[in-house]
Amino acid sequence: MNQSCMTASTCKVDRTRRWFLVNAIGVPVMAAVMEACARFAQRPAPVNPEPSAGLSAEESSLLRSVIDEIIPAADGMPAASEVGSLEYLDQLVREHSEVRAELETGLSRLASVSVDALAAPFTGCSPTQRVQALSEMEKRAPREFAILRDYTYEAYYTRPQVWRLIGYDGNSAKDQRGDFDALLAPVRAMHGLYRRVL
């Protein structure tokens, strides 16, 4: 939903200024949640709502082929599956049943788009065809495509190995305090920047 705005050509309407801080995803309304809300009995935020099984071998294989097209090995950077992204997603699915539900929605839509557009299941496609299938899905089912893309990005850009490669030092503290005075000197000389009211 929220798109970052870097250049005029890629710019779409943003709904929140937190778009590069928080990639808030649109989660489908879940009947179960609403039912649970029927009575006003509250609990702390569910940190681990419902542990479930991890990805099956079939799901893993399909997901691997998806994430490695979304973030392939190129320009000196590894593909998603090479940095543990699949294992990350497997753990996420074990911890959060709603993540599983979302990924299933995305993969199931990809399967139908792939068969429809290329007359072949995604895993049986060549890399070029896989890119075609994903591009087709991005056009036909942008919401479901965003699920796959955003979880891939999450599973990639939370890996310390990737941080090292892109030069991100995580949360290291640096002394960035400096002297404002030289920079502010011309501003301090300004006058009449607010209207005085009697």
Add this chain to the structure above:
Amino acid sequence: MVMDRADVLVVGSGAAGAALAKRLTDLGAQVVCFEQGDWMRSGDFPSGPDEEAQLRRRWHSFNPNVRQLPQDYPVSGTGADSPEVEMFNAVGGGTLHWNCGFARLHPSDFRVRTLDGEADDWPIRYEDLAPYYELNDREMGASGLAGDPANIDQKPPLAPLPLWPSGQTLARGFNRLGWHWWPSGLAILSANYDGRAACKLDGRGWYGCGIDARSSSANTYWPKALRHGARLLTRTRVREITLDQRARARGVLYYDQDGRLREYRGRVVVVSANGIGTARLLLNSKSKHFPHGLGNQEGIVGAYCMFHVWAGASGIFAPWMEGPRPMYDPLFSQQFYETDTKRGFARGYTLVVHGVGGPLGRAHGVPWGAGHHREMRRKFRHTITIFAVGEDLPDKENRVNLDPSKPDSSGIPGARITYSLSENSRRMMRHAQAMARQVLEAAGAIEVGTFGPWTGTSHFMGTARMGHDPSRSVVDAWHRIHGMENVFVVDGSSFPTGGAVGPTSTIGALALRCADEIWRRRRDWT
């Protein structure tokens, strides 16, 4: 022993409710506050290395329609520009997920009708609020720099937070154009203060904070208010304000922690449930005396709803740009804050230079596939974004209504927002985009793209506006509902106009002033 009676009942524990409860408790009143959410402790916030990923989980969402916890209520939207709102139902309310901007309104913001012929004047002046702004700065622990020529002199108790290389780069751009800029005033501790530790500048704390360096109502006003005797009833949801036979407020009808409907009686009722929740509660408080909702004889409750209008520009720079990773904006410009009719629009905006995000946030919007890494390398830590926050003038047709088709978990109707941005705001934001582009280019950007305008997702204002005229306002200059002796409304809903800065500092100041007035009238309570 469970009390069922107090001097002052406060609905909502955010920026207004907390300040008011603490002030009145200090003065000697017996205060009980109702909060439908729970406590969020500093450890509840995702402030570890995986915080960007954690914030993608539904239960950390600031959008109640996504979060959908029992304490949230649905907020639907209609109209051309209705936003997906961000709010947080927990102790501290909106101060749990804010960028801690602590700017004040300008004196001219209180005289929009007189100076610009638009909207309405406030029934109070900047000078009426000035001492309360100062008090609020001290209570919340504001950081900033005195001497800003665009504002009446302010003296925050703490020094400003650093600009970082990204902020310094933009500061030079502003200087090249001869435009105003100034280090941001922030409710983030730049030094140890009042028992809390200074910000470590370590990038943690998109919302909340692992060490409570980011100020909220929950880590400033509430601990003191509770120590001094205030009561805070969490996980209690107020359904309506009840009346006695003289049509004075008798108390509130609320759902307790076990979901039972009960009444709590009070001599004074204060509604501080934010610009959406306050209107919702008043509209839901229907009675034979007020068949359309409390204070709504003229149909003004919920009307004149305001959000700020946003737009801006992002620039890509050749050098690696370190910036503040905690969610704060290092500097702002009010070069275009005051009305200048030559620009083709009334009122104005603040340009805010944004902090930089982590890799996951930056990746969002970068194309997938073969070119992904190239584009990410070009943008990550090479981008600076400027947001313009502008004043969208009040329009009676922009409003908050009840939405019975989407009730909350207690069966209370949700809120529905109807909103369209004005043509004046669109002109203003076109100007803002052009100016943001200009300063990014002056600072050395090699590529600039603009975005917006869109309706802000927070800063809910105007839905129970202050004023002298009961036909155009809901509360008087002291926040008392017109014609009601003992019901006060104070929060963002009190704003007759919105200015062009975040409202939180002003909300706190209004609440402190309102508290003093309630105390001054204590002989009238019975």
